Amino acid sequence: MTDLSNIRNFCIIAHIDHGKSTLADRLIEHTGAVEKRDITKQMLDQMDLEQERGITIKLQAVKMKYIGVDGKEYLLNLIDTPGHVDFTYEVSRSLAACEGALLVVDASQGIEAQTLANVYLALENNLEIIPVINKIDLPSAEPEKVKQEIEDIIGLDTSNVVLTSAKTGAGTSEILEAIVKYVPEPVGDYEAPLKALIFDSNFDAYKGALSYVRIIDGIVKKGMKIKMFATGKEFEVTEVGIFEPLHRIVDTLKAGEVGYIAASIKKVADTRVGDTITSALNPCKEPLEGYKKAVPMVYCGLYPIDNDKYNELKDALEKLQLNDASLLFDPETSSALGFGFRCGFLGLLHMEIVQERLEREYGLSLITTAPSVVFIVHKTDGTTMKIDSPALLPDIRTVEYLEEPIVKASIMVPNDYVGSVMDLCQDKRGVFINMEYITPKRVVLSYKLPLGEIIYDFFDQLKSRTKGYASLDYELAGHEKSSLVKLDILLAGEIIDALSCIVHKDKAYYRGRALVSKLRQLIPRQLFEVPIQAAIGSKVIARETVKAMRKDVLEKCYGGDISRKRKLLEKQKEGKKRMKQVGRIEVPQEAFMAVLSLDDE
Amino acid sequence: MMNNEVGIYIHIPFCLKKCNYCDFVSFSSYEFEENYFKKLLKEIDIRNSNTKKIKTIYFGGGTPSSVKTKNIRNTILQLKEKFDLSNLEEMTIEVNPGICNNDNIQEYYDMGFNRLSIGVQTFDEVMLKKLGRIHNKEDIYNTINMARIVGFKNISIDLMYGLPDDSLKRLQSDMELAMNLDLQHISTYGLIIEPNTKFEKDFKNGLLKLPSEEILLEMRELINEKVNYYGFNHYEIANYAKSSYESKHNLIYWNNNDYYGFGVNSTTKVNGIRFTNEPNLNNYINSYKFEKYNLEVLTDEIVIEEGIFLGLRKIAGIDLECFLNRYNIDIKQKYKKVIDELLEIKAIRLNDKTLKLTNFGIEISNYCMSKFLS
Numbered sequence: 001m002t003d004l005s006n007i008r009n010f011c012i013i014a015h016i017d018h019g020k021s022t023l024a025d026r027l028i029e030h031t032g033a034v035e036k037r038d039i040t041k042q043m044l045d046q047m048d049l050e051q052e053r054g055i056t057i058k059l060q061a062v063k064m065k066y067i068g069v070d071g072k073e074y075l076l077n078l079i080d081t082p083g084h085v086d087f088t089y090e091v092s093r094s095l096a097a098c099e100g101a102l103l104v105v106d107a108s109q110g111i112e113a114q115t116l117a118n119v120y121l122a123l124e125n126n127l128e129i130i131p132v133i134n135k136i137d138l139p140s141a142e143p144e145k146v147k148q149e150i151e152d153i154i155g156l157d158t159s160n161v162v163l164t165s166a167k168t169g170a171g172t173s174e175i176l177e178a179i180v181k182y183v184p185e186p187v188g189d190y191e192a193p194l195k196a197l198i199f200d201s202n203f204d205a206y207k208g209a210l211s212y213v214r215i216i217d218g219i220v221k222k223g224m225k226i227k228m229f230a231t232g233k234e235f236e237v238t239e240v241g242i243f244e245p246l247h248r249i250v251d252t253l254k255a256g257e258v259g260y261i262a263a264s265i266k267k268v269a270d271t272r273v274g275d276t277i278t279s280a281l282n283p284c285k286e287p288l289e290g291y292k293k294a295v296p297m298v299y300c301g302l303y304p305i306d307n308d309k310y311n312e313l314k315d316a317l318e319k320l321q322l323n324d325a326s327l328l329f330d331p332e333t334s335s336a337l338g339f340g341f342r343c344g345f346l347g348l349l350h351m352e353i354v355q356e357r358l359e360r361e362y363g364l365s366l367i368t369t370a371p372s373v374v375f376i377v378h379k380t381d382g383t384t385m386k387i388d389s390p391a392l393l394p395d396i397r398t399v400e401y402l403e404e405p406i407v408k409a410s411i412m413v414p415n416d417y418v419g420s421v422m423d424l425c426q427d428k429r430g431v432f433i434n435m436e437y438i439t440p441k442r443v444v445l446s447y448k449l450p451l452g453e454i455i456y457d458f459f460d461q462l463k464s465r466t467k468g469y470a471s472l473d474y475e476l477a478g479h480e481k482s483s484l485v486k487l488d489i490l491l492a493g494e495i496i497d498a499l500s501c502i503v504h505k506d507k508a509y510y511r512g513r514a515l516v517s518k519l520r521q522l523i524p525r526q527l528f529e530v531p532i533q534a535a536i537g538s539k540v541i542a543r544e545t546v547k548a549m550r551k552d553v554l555e556k557c558y559g560g561d562i563s564r565k566r567k568l569l570e571k572q573k574e575g576k577k578r579m580k581q582v583g584r585i586e587v588p589q590e591a592f593m594a595v596l597s598l599d600d601e
Numbered sequence: 602m603m604n605n606e607v608g609i610y611i612h613i614p615f616c617l618k619k620c621n622y623c624d625f626v627s628f629s630s631y632e633f634e635e636n637y638f639k640k641l642l643k644e645i646d647i648r649n650s651n652t653k654k655i656k657t658i659y660f661g662g663g664t665p666s667s668v669k670t671k672n673i674r675n676t677i678l679q680l681k682e683k684f685d686l687s688n689l690e691e692m693t694i695e696v697n698p699g700i701c702n703n704d705n706i707q708e709y710y711d712m713g714f715n716r717l718s719i720g721v722q723t724f725d726e727v728m729l730k731k732l733g734r735i736h737n738k739e740d741i742y743n744t745i746n747m748a749r750i751v752g753f754k755n756i757s758i759d760l761m762y763g764l765p766d767d768s769l770k771r772l773q774s775d776m777e778l779a780m781n782l783d784l785q786h787i788s789t790y791g792l793i794i795e796p797n798t799k800f801e802k803d804f805k806n807g808l809l810k811l812p813s814e815e816i817l818l819e820m821r822e823l824i825n826e827k828v829n830y831y832g833f834n835h836y837e838i839a840n841y842a843k844s845s846y847e848s849k850h851n852l853i854y855w856n857n858n859d860y861y862g863f864g865v866n867s868t869t870k871v872n873g874i875r876f877t878n879e880p881n882l883n884n885y886i887n888s889y890k891f892e893k894y895n896l897e898v899l900t901d902e903i904v905i906e907e908g909i910f911l912g913l914r915k916i917a918g919i920d921l922e923c924f925l926n927r928y929n930i931d932i933k934q935k936y937k938k939v940i941d942e943l944l945e946i947k948a949i950r951l952n953d954k955t956l957k958l959t960n961f962g963i964e965i966s967n968y969c970m971s972k973f974l975s
Binding site for chain 2: 527549550551552553554555556557558559560562563565566568569570572573576
């Protein structure tokens with residue numbers, strides 16, 4: 001074994017808004033990894049989108065030098081983790097790359113479900129956890145109470161807890177010292193065959209797909225032949241480097257260290273998160289445990305508003321996929337929307353992010369159809385098929401029954417809201433599993449819920465019914481048989497395939513009526529009347545009409561009005577650009593997502 | 602379509618009382634009147650130009666007839682000094698019934714005004730109250746009579762329809778009364794609930810019962826029929842005139858020509874730029890500078906597109922040859938797709954000489970015009 005006593009690899013576990021990024025910035029600043037003037041707000045969240053949404057999507061890492069009170073120089077590698085349930089697997093892999101974790105809890109908010117889920121992940125990976133209570137400068141801070149909560153809920157010893165305010169910088173040096181003191185040094189062997197854990201990947205236009213790795217054993221350097229365990233593919237290393245947090249080329253990466261490997265890898269799918277990199281000539285015997293291929297949970301159709309932009313959309317998706325191995329897409333045709341793609345995502349947030357990046361970074365105007373889960377169709381002839389789109393549901397006469405994906409959800413909620421959360425879960429066809437008081441005031445509710453219900457407005461409902469105090473974590477728990485029907489929407493008598501959805505039989509009538517009413521509000525008046533109908537099979541269950549536009553005129557238009565008038569007309573025109581021509585009818589983008597925003601009563 | 606005609610608009614922002622539907626910049630604080638005109642004269646002085654012959658002058662408001670005639674006269678004297686008025690053809694002042702006495706009207710005539718625009722809105726006493734107007738039916742007749750006696754031969758009135766609790770019957774009666782007055786010009790406006798007005802508040806509170814779209818369309822039809830019968834030409838979406846009495850000033854706007862706007866919140870478009878003055882009365886009066894708001898440099902594209910949508914406002918439509926000569930654009934060719942589409946739904950009519958909206962096209966004119974924007 002090699003002496004790695006001056007290295008510490010750690011990550012930060014925190015709920016959104018509990019101050020993870022600000023804290024990371026403090027550590028970076030304190031250790032001088034980045035000149036103070038170069039610190040853009042929240043160094044680790046590099047994508048615009050991440051900074052805007054305050055969440056980490058793409059992992060980052062940074063290496064810091066720290067002189068401990070013992071006078072020794074330490075190398076601290078901070079590996080960032082994404083903070084959203086869609087990316088649980090990615091979190092587990094970055095945890096696996098560390099020996100310790102800072103558990104950051106907001107001094108006034110306490111522990112949230114997502115935090116708890118990640119703490120359990122960290123404990124599974126044998127990480128040493130250092131509790132950090134943040135935002136102690138807030139008037140509402142109750143560090144003692146939160147400390148008690150950490151002991152009660154997680155069962156962690158809080159004698160080593162660090163009180164901090166990332167905002168004011170208080171407690172920063174204590175954290176660094178605690179890392180050195182409590183996080184175990186890595187165990188590894190320089191002499192052993194190369195064994196490196198890929199905890200993330202990133203596509204660089206010049207260097208190809210970069211593998212972000214924690215070296216467990218051995219050494220990697222330029223010119224070496226490496227092999228990916230999962231795919232068996234081999235590459236020649238062109239560069240290795242570390243994160244400061246900007247990339248800096250180094251000669252070697254050795255056991256215990258964190259860095260990146262460039263090897264002219266064409267796509268990130270060839271450097272999969274969780275996979276093990278080894279030497280092609282002298283491979284290790286076993287890969288590291290825990291590799292899973294990311295499986296999309298949510299699918300939707302993406303179509304260019306302008307049909308001529310199909311190839312641009314394809315190029316953009318291909319480019320995004322270079323950097324996002326969990327994004328899947330296949331060509332799809334819709335009679336209403338023309339040519340587009342069926343895309344698979346890890347979750348709703350992932351879907352929104354991809355959609356937003358396509359629009360923002362690639363300037364595409366898109367129609368996104370309502371998200372769907374993967375149903376298993378059991379046919380009367382005994383065969384089964386998986387469908388990720390309502391349009392693929394075969395003739396109902398050939399269908400014996402359907403299965404839908406189920407998740408096991410844990411909802412952490414203050415006890416005052418237990419009733420309303422249970423009502424919500426009931427509404428969403430949930431099956432109660434368990435209720436546990438983790439403190440006298442906080443409850444964890446466990447439910448089995450159809451994933452299809454979660455991807456509707458579950459998050460929003462949960463938030464609004466608990467004033468934002470509830471937090472949710474879930475994991476896939478197989479498929480179950482369910483009474484599902486296909487709900488079709490007809491505009492001017494034509495079924496619009498992109499608006500079809502598969503819903504539970506008991507909810508079909510309500511959904512149909514609500515959807516039709518919502519569409520009537522969303523579809524602007526056309527020059528002719530547009531009837532909107534909802535139907536199950538051939539049976540129409542709801543109908544409304546968008547009246548024909550007969551008057552759209554501005555009578556006063558004098559000198560001072562012209563500029564305003566022009567803007568009004570431009571807005572009108574711009575609105576048209578956001579519409580998809582479906583037959584003769586102009587349908588706005590939102591209409592295709594309308595089913596997501598129905599007010600469930 | 603000449604492009605060397607220039608108009609001047611003077612904004613008089615004072616009203617005795619704001620009407621319930623009005624969102625124009627107006628103030629009832631007459632203690633600022635003297636300072637306002639001081640600043641107005643200064644603005645005219647600073648922005649003087651002798652290079653263009655002025656064709657029309659228009660005093661609008663607010664209620665121009667509510668300020669001292671001395672101030673109106675001084676403004677005109679200032680304009681005479683600072684601009685070339687040798688070709689002036691039309692000079693209009695907006696007058697509100699009941700807010701101008703006989704002497705005022707005589708003075709306006711003597712100052713050189715040759716057109717009056719009277720804010721009648723309706724002859725219905727109940728409706729006048731609802732609108733928050735401070736005049737009554739009698740005032741309307743008095744004002745018009747006096748104008749005639751003084752010698753005005755070009756009188757226009759504004760009428761409103763689509764009012765709270767409005768009916769075709771009420772409009773019919775208004776139209777009859779208006780037509781019997783032997784006017785030269787009439788403008789009709791459907792009520793719009795503008796933000797930050799009393800009507801908006803009432804509307805939100807469910808206190809206003811407004812006619813349906815079907816009724817509004819019938820109302821416009823009724824107006825068209827009546828004015829036609831009495832010899833008016835429908836020459837712009839909301840304007841009707843006896844032959845040769847079209848508003849020359851407003852045609853400057855619709856012909857995409859240049860105009861100066863003086864006074865608070867007035868808009869100027871000259872030499873390819875457009876801007877609006879300070880909208881706040883206090884700032885307008887007290888600031889040392891004359892700030893330009895919403896300053897736009899009018900690109901060829903903007904000029905052409907505005908040429909089209911303003912041109913389409915005129916019932917006669919766009920003269921294709923003039924358009925080609927002025928903008929170097931063959932509309933038929935450049936907008937073929939849009940034109941075909943609008944022809945198909947019978948919203949426009951096209952022949953060798955002109956492109957114009959049909960009656961149906963007028964009712965959905967925003968829809969049609971927006972199609973011509975890039």
